[in-house]
Amino acid sequence: MIIEKASNKELELLKDANFKQNIRASLDHDAIAHILKRHGVNSVNVKNGEIPVTNEDIANYRYIINNADAIIRTLDNEDKEVISAFKQINGYAVVVEQAINKKNELALKTMYKNNGSYKNNEVYKAFSSTSLDADAKVRHRLSSYSGATENTTQKPLTDQEDLLKNTELNNETTKDATNLSPLEQANAEKLAKLESEKLQSEQEFLKTKEQENKRKEALKKKLEHERGNASNIESQTKIEVGKDIPTQIQAQIPKSRVRLNEREIYDLDYAIVKAKDLKPSFTTGGTQKRTDMNEEQIKSIAENFDPKKIFGSGGFEDLPIILHDGQVIAGNHRIQGMLNFTPKSRYIYNKAIKEYYHIDLKPDELLVRVPHNRLNNTEINNLAASSNQGRFNSESDHAIAVLSHYEAKLKELDQKLDADSIYSLKNIVAKNLNFDKATHPNVGDSNLALLMFNMPRTKTQGIELLNRWQKEFSNDIKSYEKVKKMFVDNAGSFHNLIHDMNFPKVSLNAYLSDIMDRSFANLKNYQSTSESLKDLSEKFYKTSSLEMFEKSDQTTSDISEILGGAIARFARFDDPSKALFEALKSDNVKKGLKEFKIADVTKDMFNPDSKEFKDIDIYDFTHYLLMVNREPNENNPTLKRLIEAVKDMQKESEKGIKKPKLETPSEWGENYSKLLETKKGFVENLNKPNPTTKKLNKD
Secondary structure, three states: OEEEEOOHHHHHHHOOOOOOOOOEEEOOHHHHHHHHHHHOOOOHHHHOOOOOOOHHHHHOHHHHHHOOOEEEEEEOOOOOEEEEEEEEEOOEEEEEEEEEOOOOEEEEEEEEEEEOOHHHOHHHHHHHOOOOOOOOOOEOOOOOOOOOOOOOOOOOOOOHHHHHHHOOOOOOOOOOOOOOOHHHHHHHHHHHHHHHHHHHHHHHHHHHHHHHHHHHHHHHHHHHHHHHHOOOOHHHOOOOOOOOOOOEEOOOOOOEEEEOOOOOEEEEEEEEEEHHHOEOOOOOEOOEOOOOOOHHHHHHHHHOOOHHHOOOOOHHHOOOEEOOOOEEEEOHHHHHHHHOOOHHHHHHHHHHHHHHHOOOOOOOEEEEEEEOOOOOHHHHHHHHHHOOOOOOOOHHHHHHHHHHHOHHHHHHOOOOOOOOOHHHHHHHHHHHHOOOOOOOOOHHHHHHHHHHHOOOOOOOOHHHHHHHHHHHOOOOHHHHHHHHHHHHHOHHHHHHHHHOOOOOOOOHHHHHHHHHHHHHHHHHHOOOHHHHHHHHHHHHHOOOHHHHOOOHHHHHHHHHHHHHHHHHHHHHOOOHHHHHHHHHOHHHHHHHHHHOOOOEOOOOOOOOOOOEHHHOOHHHHHHHHHHOOOOHHHOOHHHHHHHHHHHHHHHHHHHOOOOOOOOOOHHHHHHHHHHHHHHHHHHHOOOOOOOOOOOOOOO
16 A cells, blocks of 8 residues: 655655666555564564554654654664664654565565663664765665564573663673573573663653653743733732832831731831822822722712821821822722812811821822832832722722732742632632631632633723622622622633643633623623523524624633633532532543543544544533533524534634644645545454553554
């Protein structure tokens, strides 16, 4: 069976060997039978420790050659020209040998696997000591397959070379030691076995270490991607600090102090400033960590100032804290109220300042506190956010405050959190984030902080959407709390998706803000799951490909809407948090992907569209979430249409990023892929595959 034309590398090696032109690679039954007999799963060599060659390995032998780390030209033990290709795959090397037959074809002769580096292979080492011109030839022992029969009785070891070859230690050549005595032979076998076990142990250790390094590197890249999307790290919000305003530091007054935790304690100086230089803010960003302005509070301070509520309170509740440029770190409402003082309130304020601090203020002056030491960006952000702790005007204020409070521990939370129940998961999160061992872990706040930490600020402004939907659900606060609780309780589940390297291309975190927004909307706008499903199906199934993918952000928006609908369905369960937790568990995801024929442990070599678990993307995950935890009668035409729409989105998304692994030679045209399939079928029919055999790592 002709496979393809010989590669340029092969032709170059053979160009001056007096062969005819147009050499083509071929594969025949005898070669396959020989390889499986000598090196297959049931072979004597494999029973003695050799890594088996599988049907799939043989089917892909041209891939090994075309992507070889080294190709050399040699002579076999019958003085026939041989092309030997070497490919390093993790801890072992694949060796493919071809010979020119009478039909002027480069025929597959044998294929086997060696532990260790290909550079330690006997053939490769022998060749590397010769010149690399076209006449370079190395004689080596190459088993012939013509008329070969299996001899299950091990022959006596007549020389040291045979002994080493039989025990997989053919990486070193030694002088002949003919006619070994039984004792010498036994000692040699024992030594060889010990060396083999030592080598195998070292290789397993190196392989494990290499896999762990690869896992860490892949996780690092994934975390960098996710953290890039989740820009909610409050301490990294850039604070633009302007020119210092005039201040009169009151050194005679003992310094004030605020404490964030046992590690972060800040001294504050009292200072007199001009009221006009102060810059209170009520929009999120900079030093302001609130999302709502409380007008009633401002009005109360301006018109009915009560010094007992501020002076002497200590901590953040005392006089406002500002930066040296007049920006307010803590006390925006207090500052704004003071700027709006009525004559009566101003009189009460001045009198109280005189009594408490023995200072006479001018009508345009205010007494504030400023940090004794200049603060960096992180310190400013942490102070601003912590100032709101326990004084929340809104849901979003609460979210921002807890995010700042737990930030140091959030950055250290870099491992999966194994839990067998939603209750256990919530408590594990709280335990991991609790930095004050003297206090009991706050389960609600810590899980809210973790959710916000992984939530990107998109157009729906992650944190801010809590305010908006709380207002939308003002007449049905129970439904609002149901959705919010489901997401907060599963903060650990979303965290685990980041760290689950079974699905390196999937994390809901990049979409989390939009998903949460759409989940609230879904529950608000639809009375039932079936209504939501029908509307989504009609909307996206009828949308043309061109309309859907004119803009890249539209693609994200569309899949987020469907994801939101899929997850909102869990909010209608009796126990929403538990239902979503079960759906997001790694083992359950694998089970569902396999059950719904989305992906499996290994790829189906005869189905080019099949996927391994590691290859699924957000569209496959959406497909899974739409299907999981449904009754059989729910698998209706509406659901099928929506899934088809998701698949269409996936195809459009892949158009710009998908590239073939190997270029199809132009001279073979469109029949090339058919030829590859024929080749696979040809090999497969010779011997049924063993499900326990190893899959060749093409990566």
